[in-house]
Amino acid sequence: MLFDLPDTATLYQALLQRDPDYDGRAYVGVSSTGVFCRLTCPARKPRPENCTFYASVGECIQAGFRACKRCHPMAPAAEADPAVKTLLAALAERKGHRWSEPDIVRMGLDPSTVRRAFNRHFGMTFLEMARLERLRNAHVALAGGGKVIEAQIDAGFGSANAFRDAFSRLMGKPPGSFAADALIRADYIDTPLGAMIALCDRTHLHLLEFADRKALPAELHRMHQVFKGRIGFGRHAPLDLLEAELDAYFSGRSGQFSVPLAFHGSDFTKSVWHALVEIPAGQTRSYGRIARDIGRPSAVRAVARANGANQIALLVPCHRVLGADGSLTGYGGGLWRKQKLIEIERQYG
Template sequence: MLIDLPDDDTLYRALLDRDAAFDGQAFVGVRTTGIFCRLTCPARKPKRENCTFYPSPAACLQAGFRPCKRCHPMRPAADADPCINALLEALEADPAYRWTEGAVAARGFAPSTVRRVFKRQFGMTFLEIARQRRLGEGFLAMADGDKVIEAQHAAGFASASAFRDAFARLLGRAPGHMQDDALLRAHWIRSPLGDMVAISSRTHLHLLEFLERKALKTEIARLEKDTRGRIGLGRFEPSAQVQVELNEFFTGKRAQFDTPLAYSGSGFAQAVWDALRRIPAGHTRSYAQLAAQLGRPEAVRAVARANGANQIALLVPCHRVLGADGALTGYGGGLWRKQKLLEVERQYRDQPPVRSCASISALPSGS
């Protein structure tokens, strides 16, 4: 088991409510049909006495159940709707294409259905994902030395002002205000779970966040204040290193990260982040367990605040913290990402615990 499941009555209520909190963490086997499903399956709900709950599809199969053909419990949830793969493949083939609802309809998909499916699975619509991807093309073009106007065209934006506005909404400043002699550099990283921004000095990684993270602009503003505005575009070695390590993580080749990190927080917050990094991949903890581990059992809320203040996603694995009842809890990158990260890490569960890598608490001067 990845987590200790709550009692069957709790899981049955989640099944009736189609509650996504346990999606990917718990499955139901229905004795009268011999089929097992996700708790979010749209099929008619079975009676309580006919349900048995399991922590994984493998456990369901071993108990003799067959996978449901409606909710496809053997596949990642995002693969269950054909519009997702079709549109994402089209986006990958031409990232600069300016998608509209008319273009979606021309592919044979109802725009309202696409909006609902993408919002449910990714926390954002397909058009928002496409716009984000185009912005990424411009970001990378400027990082390679292109001028703003060239980056605008590479991103498929119709006007320079629209490109500058989109860029500023993401990073909090227009592209022309990024420093050439930057102490920190921002780099765009693509991952199977969405695009990320990495900000590093020559020696340490200071930030790694998914673009939809609501606190991203605030976190970047804090780094700007620390460096007196000296943030530019490009890639220092820690960003290059973490990009390689993320690729290995998602392809099953790496359970731990060795990129050196720079912390920006109180001593207590840093202690929480170190405790998070000691949780082995494939395992989880509750806030109460972390507080007890730190010798501060009364500080559960403070641990939760420190967890939420983490600005180095995945490497400081705040996604490994669950609610006291084993349910998925808040995650800045979206609960759907938290679920999928835990699914990715199942394969690492039996590997030796990760070793702690170096971190610092202040910005390295002159780095």
């Protein structure tokens, strides 16, 4: 389960009130119709004896319910939250703007409600997300040969120290530590589910993560250690291929990737990642199934840890691993993304 559900009476009351605090966190399966819904569904409310509550979309499907056509519970919850949609659109329109809580208030939104909504969907606040977007502007400036002071200005930081600290927390090192002629290069790739950061050399992809993933700074720091600081900005040929294949993936043209991958981990961890790569698009596996596939049936927890340590999102499809009961379980890029990726891949099954 994704979180501990309260008692049935509380959940039924939330259903009657269309309580938005449960949106994306609890679902109701209605035995009289055979459908499952968000608790905010506008449809006529079922009788309590016909309701069973679940903590994930996966559990609802496992129980035999089909998705409601009115509240679309299979769509990422973030897309259904008006405040989230409004702010994400504003963030895309006002590039480089230094967002603050008064900006949110001027848009007629409550900062505390927005904070809860973004934390629930993305694991970070809107202001943290906006800061990441400004740091991306800095990355683009540096990759284009700009000076650090120019990147600082593009990112909207008035203080050089604040810029240096923020950049270091995201990228693992301060901006001046990135080599101009490095063999390993870092660049951004845009996707419909958010910007991603990729690291590659002339032949292989070493890292691919959503830019807002909490674990990304630690992963990039490890990459700096592996390559002894020889990481720079820009891209090599594999990133151009990756960008084209991601476009085909998200547009529904192909679920296949051919970019060569470089794994950094123990032999056991690598064996798990190789097993993940073997899962066809449109299919899912349990941790126990993967443990059996690699010949380590008792190592289910170790498989789960290796799955969580994956540093090449999408191409090493850790999102295709579900709990034994079919629940979505954890995903470093956010459960809403995991749900959407599985939804996208149904067309490839």
